[in-house]
Amino acid sequence: MPELGMKFSDRDELKHMLTNYAVSKGYSLWYEKNEAKALLVRCSKNEKWKPSCPFRLWASPMNKENSFQIKSLIDKHNCARQQKLGCLVTYKWIGKMLIPDILERPKFSYRKMAEVVRKDYGLKLLRVNPGSTVLIETNHTPDATHYFKRMYIFLKSIKDGWIEGCRRVISVDGCFLKGICRCELLTAVGRDANNQMYPLAWAVVPVESKETWMWFIDLLLEDIEMGDGRGLTIISDQHKGLMEAVKERSPSCEHRNCARHIYANFKKKGFTGVEFRRLFWRAEKATTDSNFRSYMREIRTMSTEAYEHLIERDPNTWCRAFFEPQTCCDAVENGISESFNAAIVEARKKPIITMLEEIRLYVMERMYNQKIKGHKWDMEICPSIRKRIEKMKEEQRYWDVIPSGEEEYEVKLAHEVYVVHLESKTCGCRAWQLSEDYVAVWFKTSMFGSCYRYPVKPINGANMWPDALFDPILPPRRRRMPGRPKVNRMKCPTENEGKHKINKTGMSISRCSNCHQEGHNKRRCPLLKEANKATVSEGDVEEGVSQDGISEDGVNEDGVSEDGIGEEEAVEEGDIEDHQEDEIEQQEDEIDHQENHHHQHQPVFFQHFVANKRRLPSKRIMKLKLRKKVVTKDGSGESTENPVTINYDKCVLLGLCQIL
Known part of the structure; x- marks a missing residue:
């Protein structure tokens, strides 16, 4: 700790001591003045223009001896410990703290030293959360060096909550990590009784491919005890490796493709416009085979190519009319996985172990908050389901109900007629939106409480992790991605629609009045530029007299x-x-x-x-x-x-x- 009057051999020694002090106490110190003959240190860099923390340290060289002394010190803090040290922890400071490791491994770089896994993170997770699945795989080199390959995590409390209180529906997706290690994160997300996301498992892999997806799905099916996937519904995008992996590893499951991705590819093929969009989404939301075929006939009337394109995408994977009713889920979009990826977007910018810890903390806190929220509900049905029922009741108030027996009815609206069986909880429309006592048990608050009954256990910090029984695992070898490094996700054109500005994607671009081609105007017409260059070069030749312009009789065009x-x-x-x-x-x-004699289109x-x-x-x-x-x-x-x-x-x- 700094004390008033302390002496140091030079300014660097004082700064090293201040870094140790900030790391041990968790204060965000910063240098307001950092010069050779003066050093002014304050706290709370986020409030540098209006500092609320009174901490202040002033140091300068002594006159009569070659020392650097603390001459003014206010050692008081009223700020919260943020553990964000910023510029204080430099590679130079890390190097001094890891001198023994540097001597043992001279080829270590500063960047790798900051990410070396010296403790067994997976072992600590298993000790605190017994019954969890934590698998780490490494790549071995001839010199006995271990590089990180991939890691899979499925906590026991999450597994128990999903088995007791969630429908057998899982959304899977992959996303890029935005930090130094250019790996990918595979996630599996379920749905709770309130139709909200329920994170299940996650894994870090070097690349999203068929092989990594097969590895992930094998571990996932083994943990949830679903065997070949019978009775399970998997929702995903149209990643080729993922679709093939699901088909091979889980042949008996119901595999749904995200309708939003199918529609995006549908638009890329040129089938744009309000009418195509309306018919596609009506066909996707059709709950009966007859309604689906009716909308598809309208699409075929507009374009045979559009009809064939949608049929090739297998309507069984994206139309509600062909979904299994036992899952009690009509979701056909994979937005719930995108929501989880967005919730951990900041964690994805950090090293692997730090990212996994932040994901665990996020899930642990979410499990607790959802449990407290569920205890406050005094209704039998979860709030989001209740809102959906009330909306459906408002839309169905014009239907006529004709009784047939004690448990059978016929409902009618214009030309639509369906049969309802209350005992079996079925309806001819297959919409599965019955109200009150006939709502599926999966949507009740009791099932919501079962989801979050088992909390995720906390673990101690890295300083308390047990030593690994094997050699330290190095970060994965850096893989350079093609193109310029990107941080933001590439959005679909339909996602760029603003609130106050219309989207210009797909609109007709400018047409040149000179060559009548699209993509430029007359000012930037390439043909006109070439003509101007030719005109200038001809003018230069005419201005001078060259030997090439002399005719056979010795006289050129100018008479010379x-x-x-x-x-x-x-x-x-x-x-x-x-x-x-x-x-x-x-x-x-x-x-x-x-x-006057030129063609009008030339x-x-x-x-x-x-x-x-x-x-x-x-x-x-x-x-x-x-x-x-x-x-x-x-x-x-x-x-x-x-x-x-x-x-x-x-x-x-x-x-x-x-x-x-």
Whole structure:
């Protein structure tokens, strides 16, 4: 602990002591001033602009000796211990604390040292929660080094609660870890009596594949004692490896595919629009085979390809008309797994052991809170189920009920007629939404209490974990993912709809008025850019005189021969300007002629002339020559009666030679 007047050999020694103090006490210290001759330390960095904690330490070098001394200290704290040390715990500090390990393993990096598992986390879980399943697998290297491969956790209290109070429905999903270790987290989530998520098991695997899903499903079925999956319903997305694993490892279970993912793929195929969306969701929610076929006929009328696409996806996996009624669950979306993944999104950014501990703490706290909530309910049916029943009662108040016997009735609304058996709790509509005393026992508060009857046992901190009986397990080898590292999940286009802004996904993009192609406008038309480049290059060639433009008879297009002598002996300045204007007018007439006879759907390229703004090199050279008084040896140029004769073409050629 820091004390007033304490001396240190240098500033680094004082900072090392402050780091040890912050770690042991759990205070969030930070350096307000960190200079060579001054050090000011405060507490509660989150409140740096208005610090509420009075802790303050000031230290500076001594004048008469080479020491660093604490000269001012207020050692009082009124802040909560956050255990978030931030910038104090550096790799340098970790290295000093792990010197023995560094000497034993010189190839350790700082990043790996912070994640080395020195204690047996799985063994501690098994001791505190007996009956749980904790499995850790490693990869072995020739030098006897153990690297983490995968880990599976299923706590005994969660298992007992699911067996006693939950329906036999499990949602499975996988998500990426966002930390240094680019692994994936596989999760299995059930549903309690209030139709809320009930986390069951989770596992860390290197990659989501058929092999890892088979490994996860084998352990899951063994823990819940479901054998080949008979009587079990599994809801998942359309991951190819997952679908094949369920088919092989649990052939007798009912496998449902998330309808939201099916509809997203349906839209990607081009079947968009309000009518396609309406018919798809009506077909998905149809509870009878006749209603389903009616909606599918409407889809086939609109598009045969859309109908065939949905039939290929096997309606038995995404339509309620073909679901087993024994599960008492009409869910066809995997949103409950997405909810659990979102609840642990911050934990997924941390190292593996830290993440698993935060997941365990989240589940333990949730089990307790749900148990307290259930004790406060004074109704027989859970609240969310009660709301759903009241909504259905409001919608069904216009139905006519015709009795047939003591336990049989016929209900009718317009052309819809169904038979209801109260004793067997069945209805011809297969909606399974009977009210009051005929609600399934799975939705009652008594079953909700059974789910959360068994609490998850707490465990001591890492300093109390037993030493492992085997060599330490290193983090998994870093696997570089393709592309730029991403943190946020890639959302479906239908998820990007804002509250105050319409979604532009799928809308028609801009069309170019020049080439009539989509994806750009006239300003960025590639054809127009190429035409402009060609025009500029042609203008550069016309401005100069090159050897390539000389014809077979030795005279080029400008009338200049190879020896620089023009066809005419002399050209006056006015004649030069008239000649240039005639050429420009002739080119403009040619462009107008092309524009009038061009096809209306073909792009038109307009050439931009700059002759009126920029003098040609030949004209500029001529002007410079005429500014000076020219007197030849024969006396020409001395008077207007004896003027000098200038060969224009020869001057142009000589001027270009000087420039080049």
